[in-house]
Amino acid sequence: MGTGEKIAKALGFEFLSDWDRGFLESIKEQYNRNGKISPKQDNTLFNIMRNNDPEVLENKRRWYDSFDERKKQNVKIVARYYDCAGYFQGLVSKILRPADGKEYIPTEKEYRSMCENKYAMKILAAWNEKPLYESGSMVLLRASAPHSIKRECKSDQAVILEANARHPLSAAKGAKIYRILPVGSAETFFIEERYIKKYRKKS
Secondary structure, eight states: OOHHHHHHHHHTOTTOOHHHHHHHHHHHHHHHHHSOOOHHHHHHHHHHHHTTSHHHHHHHHHHHHTOOHHHHHHHHHHHHHHHHHTOSHHHHHHHHSOTTSSOOOOOHHHHHHHHSSHHHHHHHHHHHSOOSSOTTOEEEEOTTSOHHHHHHOSOSEEEEEEESOSOOOOOSTTOOEEEEEETTOSOOEEEEGGGEEEOOOOO
């Protein structure tokens, strides 16, 4: 198969990335103009074709078919964590801020890299674990609670308004986020589980 035929075949592949398609269209113009492409470009073309052989395509289809609501939720939760942490920024932008407005489904490699590392697993565990405190229950702020909250609170006692009020932003133990209303305050606050404890009424 000649170079021109390879390029034409590659442009017809179903699962081309935006970069791959742009590259193929560029070398197509170059080949039509000069009748050749560089050895480096030829190697990239080879890799694109190899990554789109029938077996690879079947694996991609199987992956996309398995991308259920649980995986979608995991991706969004972990992406918000990394958006603040400053890692996986290119992938995070595709997930949270897609340029075309369409939902981005990461490849299996991208998903495993971003969502199955030890930090991501802690974030997902914090979200999925049963809350220690139910809505309506009373809690006390721990001494380790953020100063910004303790400074604004009129009391160290608070009522739980909502568990999982936001996606976890820390991979630390007890990172589940609650929305609380301190006693005597009209302002609600977001706080991690590790900074509150059960309120025990004094006898």
